[in-house]
Amino acid sequence: MVFQGSSAAISHTGKVRSNNQDSGFCGSNLFVVADGMGGHAGGDVASSLAVRRLESLDHAFSTTTEAEAALQDALADTAAELIDTVKVRPELAGMGTTVSALVMVDSYAVIAHIGDSRLYLFRDGALTQITTDHTFVQRLVDSGRITPEEARYHPRRSVLMRVLGDMDPDPEIDTFIMPTQPGDRWLLCSDGLSGVIDDAHTAKALGQGWAPGRTADNLLKQALDGGAPDNVTIVIVDVGGQHPLFSGPPTIVGSASHPLGIDVPAARPQRSSWLHPGRQAANEPSHFEPAVEFLEELIEEDRRRARRRRLTWLGGFIVILAAIGVVLFAGYNWTQSRFFVGADDDTVVIYRGIQAGIGPISLSSPEEDTGILLDDLPAYQLQAVQQTISADSLADARAIVENLRVEGGGS
Template sequence: MVFEGSSAAISHTGKVRSNNQDSGYAGANLFAVADGMGGHAGGDVASSIAIQRLERLDQAFSSTDDAQASLQAAATTAAGDLIRAAKERPELAGLGTTVSAIIMVEDHAVIGHIGDSRIYLYRDDELTQITADHTFVQRLVDSGRITPEEARYHPRRSVLMRVLSDMDHDPELDMFVMPTLPGDRWILCSDGLSGVVDDPHVLKAMRLGLPPGRTADNLLKQALDGGAPDNVTIVIVDVGGVHPVASGTATIVGSASNPSGVFIPAARPARTSWLHPVRQAANEPSHFEPAADYLEELIEEDRRRAKRRRAGWIAALLVVILALTGAGILAYNWTQTRYFIGADEDSVVIFQGVQQNIGPISLSTEIEDTDILLAQLPPYQRASVERTINARSLADAMAIVDRLRAGADAVLSETPDVTPTPTPAPTPAPTDSTAPTDGEDAG
């Protein structure tokens, strides 16, 4: 599918926070998202200042090198603006913002990034995260200490390692250039979207093939349905070929869209009533940039958490093993309360246990050979013994054996005596006393 060159930008406060500290920009050649930090007022100011400096780059650049140099210079200037703002208004101390920006230069995208807002590329029906989060948990993921899924719920996922702030005159942006192709769709978003809607659901929304505006609405709805604990800002731009250089009306959203400047309310005491827990949470900063010693504490805390997690897994494994062992012992003991009558080669035997085996382990033992031969049993009893006969107890088994013995005796009593009768010796023929003898005259 090939998109016509078009873009959209949308920003929402979310369901928890009371103000929008995000800013977004979608112009002719520049597209950017900034997620402010620094409390109720500081975040608004920081993201607005960043976008105001970046919007001057919405022009046609002669080369990608010029665009990269201008993008880095704009970020450095914005950092200087943040430093001056914090000096002029001490209540803004600690303000900062993430920045993720794309400048389209013909058929290339010049990308600048700092913080944990993200840039994705949807190309050839696949979604790829182009930028890497500058967060403490991402460092843990990169070192293999936790998984990406664990990073989504890590208690320190809001700790930023690099950010555009009032503490660094020369911010280090990730800068690189990527070629664009017809049909590319670029998505820029604050972590209010990426922290709630995972990549598979973003990909599913991309595959619907809706225009940028409707796609952004779809993603925002998913974030709101997921609770939207933070501000949500989304910028989407489609590439239909070589990017146009024509100027046009830009779309600015979030705190930077206030034409009269950012409203900075006076400080007010925090509410402690249990009736307003959501409002209290809304004014908490979503990000902060830690000092070096704090990072060392986090690393040590993570080591302790990893040890506790391993200990927990080992303890859980031991509990499972003990439970299975106990269940096995109880099951085996129960089998030894059962009895059955079966055959052992040619005789009837009483067994204790059950007929089943667990692999090489037999669950029955022979306790008495009755000396009743299978050949002596009636056919139906012999078949029953060969199939085994269950008994409720040893006494019941003995009673069954008595019946089998009676059956065997009955068979023996009904068998006819086949002992052979001796054959009498033949009787000799009688002798005639009147018969003539040799030498006598027969006459």
């Protein structure tokens, strides 16, 4: 049966990219987000080819198994078409695309996924990420090397380990079937949204109860307000609900919406010299599909970066401790250049240091015992000695003692 629900799709170039390499599709039963990569032209072509190939699946399927097989076949055909395209247009070598696709079959959702675009389910006020990113940092998270929060800002967060591209004729696609129910809200999006807006804000927008189109506009605005460094594509699918049911032709957004999107001009050769070396275009996506043997190199580089970070922190800590040590040493040396006259148990004593301490550590020590008995001092002198008398030098302290001896009549 034809899916009963409402939906909307929207795509935006973002604030940094000069072109939109994303594609999105919103039909009667089929919903797709594809994030292309491979340069200014290659990404457009790859995501467009994926959506155009999947477009034929936008009809009612009799069983979920049939829909799942159709998704797998269509994506395998897309990979073959990408390979054939590069044979004709070698300047597009290296192009590829992520794909997150959803086919509704009765009360079930049939899902196909490869790459780092995402599919979420919002049900009963809770947002759940259904797909798993096929990225380097996700492997680090899965292995316990980093936390999900650290993955959001990891320098390798855009490195894809699996992608639908022109190198693999038999791509590994994740497919699964999930029951769905009235009131469910499905979100398909490129990493231009999920990389900028966290799950809490996404859930808040989805939970407002707005129609899919208004909800998609709100999420896009949040991504743009957050800088939108990449293309942003959003598809929202409501199962049943209060909003008008889907009707009319499918909605195609992004590069796939342009009929001539695949007939891109040949890339112009770049001139380079030792003064002006060729550089990667600023709008090219940073993610790519590394070779399998490159994974260990990436992991080792991540370990080296972690070691350097720990050494930097340790070095900074040592420098701070050294600075504190120098200050304490200089301060202690200054205290030992000072003197005062005070009392011990029964005599007048000249002390080196100051009349203070740091916890149990005294900053003074006896320098000379004068031999003057405290009992021989007049009351006013005894009080002064017990309260200590500061001196600028040892000679000054000895002069104070001599004065005590004369005035007190001591020997």
